[in-house]
C-alpha cells in the first residue's frame with residue numbers, strides 16, 4: 001500500500017483533463033513513460049487537497065515515531081512520491097496518489113498535500129469522504145506505523161468527455 005516509487009516534478013498527474021493529447025507538457029516522452037508504467041487510465045477523475053497522518057513506533061500507537069515522521073516528510077519534500085494502488089487495503093486497486101509537499105504541524109502530526117487520480121470515480125468519492133476509516137498500517141521504509149486521517153479534498157475534477 002505504501003508501495004511507491006519516487007519521482008520529481010510530476011505535476012501532470014494533478015492535471016485533470018484526462019486527455020494526454022490536449023496537455024501542454026514540455027516532455028511527453030517522460031510523461032507518457034510514467035503514465036504507462038503506473039497504468040494511468042485514459043479517463044481519470046482527480047482530487048487534490050491536504051490530509052494529516054500520525055506515525056507511531058508500535059501498532060498499539062502509543063509512542064510517536066519522531067524519526068520516521070521526519071524522514072517521510074523530508075523525503076516527500078525532496079523527492080515527491082507516487083503511490084500506485086494507494087491504500088489498497090481500503091480502496092482495492094486503482095487509486096494513484098501523488099504526494100508532493102509535507103509539513104510537520106504538531107509533534108505527532110504531519111500535514112501532506114496530495115493529488116489523487118483514478119479511472120473509477122467511486123474511489124475518489126470514498127477517499128474524499130470524511131467518514132472513511134483507515135486502519136493503522138506499517139511502513140517498512142520508515143519503520144513506522146501510520147494512522148491516516150481523513151483526506152480533505154479541496155478541488156475535484158472529471159474527464160471532459162465522461163461527465164458524472
Ligand SMILES: *[C@@H]1O[C@H](CO)[C@@H](O)[C@H](O)[C@H]1NC(C)=O
Nearest residue numbers: 014048049050113114154155
Ligand atoms: C488544488 O488545485 C488547485 C488548482 O490547481 C489549486 O489552486 C489549489 O491550491 C490546490 N489545492 C491544494 C490544497 O493544493
